[in-house]
Amino acid sequence: MEAGTQSVLKIGELELRFLVTDKGATVFEFIVPSRARVPAPHYHQEADETLYGLEGILTITVDGRKQELGAGDAIFIPRGSVHHHENLHDGVSRTLAVLTPGSIGRRYFDEIAEVINVPGKPDLAKAKEVMLRHGLVPA
Secondary structure (H helix, E strand, O other): OOOOOOEEEEEOOEEEEEEEEOOOOEEEEEEEOOOOOOOOOEEEOOOEEEEEEEEOOEEEEEOOEEEEEOOOOEEEEOOOOOEEEEOOOOOOEEEEEEEEOOOOOHHHHHHHHHHHOOOOOOOHHHHHHHHHHOOEEEO
16 A cells, blocks of 8 residues: 555444555554444564554553553554553544554454454454464464
8 A cells, every 4th residue: 555545444443544554564543432342452473563642542451561542652562462452531542553564464454344343243253263364362
């Protein structure tokens, strides 16, 4: 994807606006409504994650330690660290997420959206299979 173009994907209540999808990096804006359902705690086998707060507050738990990410704050999550994101506050949270290398790309998010965006409850076994295939390990 060329710089400057955006591609939007909804996963449940979450919204991802992809800015870069490349083997070197995956960069997207991560928009989380207040108290929205979020992905289960997990870790990445082959990718580091850097988060930069744009608006609101996103609570990040990394290896059991909670941190609040506000506008202008940054957090680095090394591969192998169990982490979880949630918006526990009123108002939307907007965060810039950077995955390096870009081994977890748009294809993963498209596939997990197909599993999550269904009537009723999603098939958690299928979600786990998608995660594992793309190098994310549920904790």
